[in-house]
Amino acid sequence: MGIINKIRDKSWLIVGLIGLAMLAFILENYKSIFNTGEGKYGVGLMHGSKIDVNRYNQLCEIVKYNTVMMKKRQLEQQTGVPTDSLPSLTDEDLRSCEDQAFGYLADSLLMDEEYHQLEISVSDEEIDAYLLATNGFEINDNNKAYFTDSLSGTVTPTSIKSGRDKIKAELKQIRKKKGNELQDIANQRKRDKYLNILKAGQYITKLELDMETAAMDDTKSITMVVKKYSEVNDGEVKVSNEELEKYYEEHKQDGAYFNHESTREVYLVEDKIIPSKQDSLAFNKTIASLRSKFKKATNDSAFILKESDNKRFYSGYGNTAPPSKRIYPAGGYEKEFTKIDSIVQYTLPGGPDGDTVVLAKVKGFAPSFIGARHIRIDLGSAIADSTAKKDPYAVMKKRRLADSLYAMAMKDTSKFSELVNKHSDDLFTKMNGGKIDNVINRNMGEAFTSYCISAPIGTVGLFKLKNNIHIVQVMTKDSIVHPRLNTVSKVCKPSELSESEIEGKTSSFLTQLNNKLGAIKASDVNRKIAAFEAEVKAKGLLPQKMILKDNFPSLTNQMMISSMAEQKILEFAFDEEVGSGDLIAIPVRDKNRFLIALKGWTKAKGIPTFGEVKMAMRQKLIDDKKAVKLMAEMSRFKDLASYTKANKVKADTLEISFANGGNLMGEPELWGYLFSGKLKPGQTSAPLKGRNGVYMIQINAQPKKSKTPPADPIAMKKQLLNTRIQQMFNNQNTSLNYYSALYAQAGFVDNRKLTRIRP
Numbered sequence: 030m031g032i033i034n035k036i037r038d039k040s041w042l043i044v045g046l047i048g049l050a051m052l053a054f055i056l057e058n059y060k061s062i063f064n065t066g067e068g069k070y071g072v073g074l075m076h077g078s079k080i081d082v083n084r085y086n087q088l089c090e091i092v093k094y095n096t097v098m099m100k101k102r103q104l105e106q107q108t109g110v111p112t113d114s115l116p117s118l119t120d121e122d123l124r125s126c127e128d129q130a131f132g133y134l135a136d137s138l139l140m141d142e143e144y145h146q147l148e149i150s151v152s153d154e155e156i157d158a159y160l161l162a163t164n165g166f167e168i169n170d171n172n173k174a175y176f177t178d179s180l181s182g183t184v185t186p187t188s189i190k191s192g193r194d195k196i197k198a199e200l201k202q203i204r205k206k207k208g209n210e211l212q213d214i215a216n217q218r219k220r221d222k223y224l225n226i227l228k229a230g231q232y233i234t235k236l237e238l239d240m241e242t243a244a245m246d247d248t249k250s251i252t253m254v255v256k257k258y259s260e261v262n263d264g265e266v267k268v269s270n271e272e273l274e275k276y277y278e279e280h281k282q283d284g285a286y287f288n289h290e291s292t293r294e295v296y297l298v299e300d301k302i303i304p305s306k307q308d309s310l311a312f313n314k315t316i317a318s319l320r321s322k323f324k325k326a327t328n329d330s331a332f333i334l335k336e337s338d339n340k341r342f343y344s345g346y347g348n349t350a351p352p353s354k355r356i357y358p359a360g361g362y363e364k365e366f367t368k369i370d371s372i373v374q375y376t377l378p379g380g381p382d383g384d385t386v387v388l389a390k391v392k393g394f395a396p397s398f399i400g401a402r403h404i405r406i407d408l409g410s411a412i413a414d415s416t417a418k419k420d421p422y423a424v425m426k427k428r429r430l431a432d433s434l435y436a437m438a439m440k441d442t443s444k445f446s447e448l449v450n451k452h453s454d455d456l457f458t459k460m461n462g463g464k465i466d467n468v469i470n471r472n473m474g475e476a477f478t479s480y481c482i483s484a485p486i487g488t489v490g491l492f493k494l495k496n497n498i499h500i501v502q503v504m505t506k507d508s509i510v511h512p513r514l515n516t517v518s519k520v521c522k523p524s525e526l527s528e529s530e531i532e533g534k535t536s537s538f539l540t541q542l543n544n545k546l547g548a549i550k551a552s553d554v555n556r557k558i559a560a561f562e563a564e565v566k567a568k569g570l571l572p573q574k575m576i577l578k579d580n581f582p583s584l585t586n587q588m589m590i591s592s593m594a595e596q597k598i599l600e601f602a603f604d605e606e607v608g609s610g611d612l613i614a615i616p617v618r619d620k621n622r623f624l625i626a627l628k629g630w631t632k633a634k635g636i637p638t639f640g641e642v643k644m645a646m647r648q649k650l651i652d653d654k655k656a657v658k659l660m661a662e663m664s665r666f667k668d669l670a671s672y673t674k675a676n677k678v679k680a681d682t683l684e685i686s687f688a689n690g691g692n693l694m695g696e697p698e699l700w701g702y703l704f705s706g707k708l709k710p711g712q713t714s715a716p717l718k719g720r721n722g723v724y725m726i727q728i729n730a731q732p733k734k735s736k737t738p739p740a741d742p743i744a745m746k747k748q749l750l751n752t753r754i755q756q757m758f759n760n761q762n763t764s765l766n767y768y769s770a771l772y773a774q775a776g777f778v779d780n781r782k783l784t785r786i787r788p
């Protein structure tokens with residue numbers, strides 16, 4: 030089913046034919062199938078209705094299966110050894126799988142709704158035409174190989190007919206099995222149609238075109254000085270409660286203060302669990318002992334699996350160390366790395382559990398990069414295949430074929446790709462002419478890699494192994510060699526005694542905070558938050574403010590946190606009996622640290638309460654009063670030159686355009702004022718109030734420029750349209766992306782993390 034799988038590989042959901050019972054059996058070591066309950070609120074909402082929990086759980090199991098199999102393939106590639114055992118999934122893996130499943134489900138629901146509204150459908154005849162490149166459909170990249178002649182590498186009438194015959198045969202088998210592979214292709218076609226409709230609906234108005242054309246040439250050179258509000262002490266400015274209350278009534282619906290969605294604030298502070306001096310001394314003794322034992326060890330793989338924290342051993346040349354500034358700060362190799370079987374010790378700083386000390390045994394040298402291409406002739410299939418019993422000379426024929434191919438490749442290397450396409454049994458590299466990007470990383474075997482290391486670029490070699498024969502040509506290699514290292518890594522971890530002592534200190538600090546905040550009125554949330562931050566900073570710690578969205582509560586996208594710790598923080602944040610300004614009852618253990626949490630404001634969507642915006646509005650009023658004071662001081666000077674001379678400051682000269690405000694991007698009002706025409710070249714503005722300070726600006730006279738030909742309006746319109754379309758489909762730009770708009774319009778709510786804590 031090559032053509033179908035090739036197209037379906039665009040999506041991670043590739044287990045459509047595997048039964049759920051089989052999935053449950055394969056994944057029994059991780060989480061049972063249908064493990065998430067619906068609860069009162071469900072796993073999520075769309076347009077106010079619950080999302081189907083059974084469909085979500087089914088997708089979770091499929092994604093977990095895909096992840097397990099992907100990790101299995103990666104492990105086999107790293108070690109070069111096939112395995113029947115399945116790798117384990119970490120908590121982070123499971124969480125990622127669940128997020129992928131929810132994202133896929135949301136995508137399916139949203140797009141199905143869009144297809145229904147726009148009456149987008151795909152018939153069986155259209156799928157056939159799409160795959161067979163008939164009825165107006167062109168040959169696409171996914172099935173191009175079917176229509177390409179294997180010898181010439183081009184598309185010919187004969188190869189097109191042959192390709193269509195192969196695809197028709199596959200389609201017949203799929204429809205006979207009544208699988209759902211074609212549904213995946215139908216969905217892809219629907220998506221293509223939908224995106225084409227969106228693209229066709231984009232246009233550029235004449236006003237936009239005129240403004241963009243003008244903006245290209247409308248530039249100004251300015252000289253300016255700024256007196257920032259931060260340069261004036263807040264304590265010098267007084268704001269009364271009456272002024273605050275009046276300002277609140279006048280501005281509570283302003284966009285700067287309005288709550289556009291329901292959120293909850295959580296303030297977190299971490300106390301890291303670090304080794305004590307005694308722990309470090311004991312660790313150094315352990316490293317010294319390991320170094321001696323590693324030096325004497327004759328079986329490095331067994332030693333590494335027993336003693337190393339990172340229990341990975343790469344056989345052959347898979348352990349060639351690439352250049353690394355983390356290991357070699359000077360950019361070159363230390364003298365110790367030049368002697369075989371020497372032990373070199375270095376430290377990799379900044380790991381998730383602390384600095385890692387590495388003991389590296391030098392086992393040889395190799396380039397970090399070797400590019401090659403090869404033809405693989407399999408012998409194992411000839412021995413095991415039933416046809417081999419009928420033909421006892423099957424293996425001999427394959428060996429003779431390899432000898433013949435080797436002779437042809439030696440005689441004329443320009444035909445190497447042609448021989449690969451026609452004869453190689455390595456399907457992974459066959460499609461690109463037998464190319465292996467890096468022999469070292471692919472771990473092709475000791476003999477294969479050794480030949481590539483020693484052979485000059487361009488030479489062709491032959492390797493007859495037990496199960497296959499390789500004909501290989503070295504294409505390129507790094508001229509600098511790097512050491513092959515067998516490594517034992519150890520992290521200095523705190524002892525149980527050290528962890529217990531740190532937990533006790535954190536609990537004592539939490540008690541101290543409780544006493545401090547307990548003396549403040551419960552209703553004065555802002556004072557509690559300020560007191561919490563002051564106490565934390567006085568202890569040399571850094572508080573972090575987290576914003577939890579009610580429709581998508583998550584801490585993992587804001588800081589590194591374990592799933593168990595996140596669940597406890599979420600329980601605390603969404604517990605209706607916990608009020609704003611309350612502290613968590615006990616510290617939360619999160620890997621190598623303890624967390625203390627303070628609940629901030631719980632903000633409902635809509636107009637904010639006075640308390641929620643009081644501090645922000647106070648600061649705005651303070652800045653407004655600072656602006657009045659600074660404008661009065663600066664207005665005493667008639668121009669920029671007299672101000673800079675009297676205050677002994679240097680003015681900044683900037684180039685800005687109508688399309689790009691440069692250093693004034695944060696001051697849109699001032700940026701617009703400069704292009705209003707009110708300020709003429711050579712004039713100095715009166716003191717101008719900005720968002721960050723008070724400015725005095727002078728527009729400089731610009732030299733006359735040679736007249737440039739006007740921009741081509743057709744080309745400009747096409748460029749603007751392409752930019753707009755790119756923004757629509759740019760996954761990184763969530764504010765303009767069409768999918769983000771659909772997601773918001775549907776009112777998606779992700780309740781998965783709350784199913785265990787909401788009644």
